[in-house]
Amino acid sequence: MAIALERSVVVTQRLKRHRLWRRVGHALTYLGLAAALVFFLGPFFWIVTTSLKGNEDFFAFPPVWIPVEPSLKHYAALFTRSSGARYFTNSMVLSTLSMIAALVVSLPTAYSIARWRFGGGLLSIFLLVLRMLPAIALIIPIYIVYKFLGMTNNYLGLVVVYTVLYIPFAVWLLVGFLRDFPVEIEEAAMIDGCSRLRALVQVIVPIIAPGMAVVALFAFIATWNEFLFAIVLTGIETKTMMVLVTSFTSGGTDMFYGEASASVVLGVLPAFAVAFMLQRYLVKGLALGGTKG
Amino acid sequence: MRMAALALKRKQWEPFAFASPSLVLIGFVILFPLAYSFYLSFQNFDLSVGSDYEFVGAKNYTEAIFRDPRFLGSVWNTAVIIAPSLALELLLGLGIAMLLGRVLHGRPIITALLAIPAMVSPVMAAMAWRMMYGVKYGAINNLGRQLGILDVYFDWFSSPVISIVAVVLVEVWHNTPFMMLVLLAGLQSIPQELYDAARVDGANPWQSFWSVTLPLLKFTMMVGVMIRLIDLTKLFGLIFVLTFGGPGGSTETVAFTTYLMGFKDFRMSYAAALSYVIVGGVLILTLVFFWMQRVREARAA
Numbered sequence: 030m031a032i033a034l035e036r037s038v039v040v041t042q043r044l045k046r047h048r049l050w051r052r053v054g055h056a057l058t059y060l061g062l063a064a065a066l067v068f069f070l071g072p073f074f075w076i077v078t079t080s081l082k083g084n085e086d087f088f089a090f091p092p093v094w095i096p097v098e099p100s101l102k103h104y105a106a107l108f109t110r111s112s113g114a115r116y117f118t119n120s121m122v123l124s125t126l127s128m129i130a131a132l133v134v135s136l137p138t139a140y141s142i143a144r145w146r147f148g149g150g151l152l153s154i155f156l157l158v159l160r161m162l163p164a165i166a167l168i169i170p171i172y173i174v175y176k177f178l179g180m181t182n183n184y185l186g187l188v189v190v191y192t193v194l195y196i197p198f199a200v201w202l203l204v205g206f207l208r209d210f211p212v213e214i215e216e217a218a219m220i221d222g223c224s225r226l227r228a229l230v231q232v233i234v235p236i237i238a239p240g241m242a243v244v245a246l247f248a249f250i251a252t253w254n255e256f257l258f259a260i261v262l263t264g265i266e267t268k269t270m271m272v273l274v275t276s277f278t279s280g281g282t283d284m285f286y287g288e289a290s291a292s293v294v295l296g297v298l299p300a301f302a303v304a305f306m307l308q309r310y311l312v313k314g315l316a317l318g319g320t321k322g
Numbered sequence: 323m324r325m326a327a328l329a330l331k332r333k334q335w336e337p338f339a340f341a342s343p344s345l346v347l348i349g350f351v352i353l354f355p356l357a358y359s360f361y362l363s364f365q366n367f368d369l370s371v372g373s374d375y376e377f378v379g380a381k382n383y384t385e386a387i388f389r390d391p392r393f394l395g396s397v398w399n400t401a402v403i404i405a406p407s408l409a410l411e412l413l414l415g416l417g418i419a420m421l422l423g424r425v426l427h428g429r430p431i432i433t434a435l436l437a438i439p440a441m442v443s444p445v446m447a448a449m450a451w452r453m454m455y456g457v458k459y460g461a462i463n464n465l466g467r468q469l470g471i472l473d474v475y476f477d478w479f480s481s482p483v484i485s486i487v488a489v490v491l492v493e494v495w496h497n498t499p500f501m502m503l504v505l506l507a508g509l510q511s512i513p514q515e516l517y518d519a520a521r522v523d524g525a526n527p528w529q530s531f532w533s534v535t536l537p538l539l540k541f542t543m544m545v546g547v548m549i550r551l552i553d554l555t556k557l558f559g560l561i562f563v564l565t566f567g568g569p570g571g572s573t574e575t576v577a578f579t580t581y582l583m584g585f586k587d588f589r590m591s592y593a594a595a596l597s598y599v600i601v602g603g604v605l606i607l608t609l610v611f612f613w614m615q616r617v618r619e620a621r622a623a
Contacts, residue, residue, distance in 0.1 A: 054424075055424075058421050058424045058425060059425075061417070061418075061421045062418070062421050062422070062425065062432060065418050065421070065436060066432070066435060066436065068495070069435075069436050069438070069439050069495065069498075069499065070435060070438070072450045072451065072454060072461075072495070073438070073450070075450075075454060075461045076450045076453070079453070087459045088458075088459070090464070090467070091468055092461075092464035092465070092468060134343050134344045134347060135344055137340040137341065137343060137344075138340065138341045138343070138344040138345070140340055141336075141337045141338075141340035141341040142341070144337075145336075145337040147337040147338070147340070147341050148341070152341070159348070159352060161552050161604070161608075162352075162601070163555065163556045163577060163597070163600055163601065163604065164556065164558075165556070165558065165577045165580050165581060165597050165600065166356065166359065166597035166598065166600065166601050167352065167355055167356070167359075168581075168584070169359055169362075169580075169584050169590060169593050169594050169597060170355035170356070170358045170359035170362065170594065171351070171355050172584070172585075173358075173362075173590060174355065174358070189347075189351060190351060192347070193344075193347045193348060193350075193351035193352060194351075196344045196347065196348060200344065225336060250441060253443070254442070254443030254444075254445075254446075255443075256443065256444065256445045256558070256559040256562070257558055257559070257581070260562075261585060271443060271445045271446070271559075274445055274446065274449050274563070275445065275449075275562065275563055277449070278449070278452065278563060278566075286453060286456070286459055289449065289453060290450075290453060292449075293446055293449050293450050293453075296443065296445075296446040296449075297442045297443075297446050297450075300438065300441035300442045300443070300446075301438060301441075303441060304434055304437055304438045304441045305434055308430055308433070308434045308437075311434075311437050311440075311441075311503050312503045312504055312506075312507045315440055315441075315500050315503065315504075
């Protein structure tokens with residue numbers, strides 16, 4: 030009896046200790062993640078608050094972390110003095126056009142690979158190799174050719190480049206979505222007298238629309254984020270947000286903090302939105318270079 | 323049966339017709355420029371001198387590989403930035419992914435929040451950090467002074483070593499989330515039964531990490547490191563905004579040097595040759611990586 034009692038005491042003690050350790054482990058887990066969140070989101074927090082500060086808050090010591098009277102005047106200055114509205118619109122238009130063009134061009138190619146194994150696997154490998162190609166190897170010849178054709182400082186020139194740079198990624202993702210698509214539905218449509226192209230557009234596209242939206246959003250962000258082609262091929266009228274932001278670096282390390290931070294906030298906004306919309310696809314998209322131009 | 327029916331209906335030209343729009347575009351915008359650039363790299367086309375040029379053989383290549391201290395320096399700089407960045411991204415990414423694996427509530431939202439830096443453009447990331455490194459108004463100096471760690475306004479870009487540390491920190495901030503996402507996916511594909519079996523055999527958490535997690539995660543880690551390695555050789559926007567290659571060229575990467583060669587000095591032929599040297603270098607790096615992997619696997623088997 031006494032022995033049994035002792036044993037049960039030992040067991041409950043061990044259980045208690047186990048539970049304690051588990052609790053400590055959980056606390057440490059959340060503590061670690063909290064530290065990671067502060068590190069990875071802290072800069073965004075600081076940029077947003079800085080963009081809302083008044084000029085006197087920049088100089089204040091002790092520093093003002095959260096502005097008492099937030100104001101939007103830096104955004105107003107960015108939109109008027111630095112023509113930010115124009116460059117924001119430029120980025121929007123360029124990204125939207127390239128996104129649509131990339132989808133339209135890539136879909137039939139992806140279909141050809143998914144249904145007929147066009148290129149016998151070689152084409153897919155070729156597209157993967159293109160993704161590894163550094164942009165710096167393309168910008169030099171493209172700049173010379175565009176200069177010759179008078180296509181620098183021109184929307185069309187940039188849209189063409191962005192569309193083509195995005196084809197490999199779009200095809201890779203779309204092939205995956207098309208392979209999952211049941212052939213029977215498509216066949217039924219074709220037996221009813223539908224041409225293959227019409228079957229693709231009217232039967233397949235509506236069903237794989239969610240997948241295409243994923244590709245489209247990644248394409249949008251990739252174009253939005255692209256910098257090397259933008260800085261070489263754009264002029265004063267066609268600048269994008271990425272090029273505008275770099276213009277604030279001229280003042281040394283202490284520059285126009287107000288407008289610079291406001292432009293960063295606007296420049297990262299689409300990325301925030303897309304990160305939440307694409308949670309499930311982030312790994313695949315980023316691995317294939319979805320956000321790189 | 324179904325496949326046969328499809329094959330019967332299929333017209334010979336259809337696969338090609340469907341694939342051709344993007345192939346034609348790739349030909350015009352990627353393949354032709356690459357070929358033209360290759361041709362150019364054997365000329366002495368220099369826009370600052372004039373638009374005439376002539377064939378000079380492999381002179382551009384020999385200059386790049388043997389006689390150009392600036393380019394060779396940039397190769398070294400790139401390596402110095404890549405090595406610590408890769409190591410830190412892998413370690414931090416693995417650590418955070420394992421923490422996320424233990425979370426019971428709110429994992430999707432925490433993961434999405436942590437992933438945001440990877441979606442942001444390098445230019446924007448660099449701009450935010452450049453302002454945070456700011457001497458008088460930057461968050462880092464201000465925080466340091468408020469906490470009493472720094473007693474003077476510190477210039478983070480005054481010396482080569484500290485500049486490289488600053489660049490690596492931004493790069494780690496920017497791309498650790500990618501590594502985290504890849505490794506989290508890898509961790510979640512490891513069957514729970516293996517951990518249960520390890521526990522039954524009396525393994526402590528540390529042992530099960532070494533003998534279950536790491537071996538099964540090796541392939542995922544390899545893929546993640548490979549992707550980051552290739553992308554890091556293209557490091558450009560971050561440098562452009564953060565340091566513009568300074569101080570004294572100590573953070574000039576290969577892509578940045580090539581850009582300056584082409585669009586500041588306008589030595590187009592030489593820049594074209596440099597870009598081909600970079601492509602060749604990355605290709606060799608990739609092949610060596612795969613070869614090492616195969617040798618190790620062969621030895622293990």
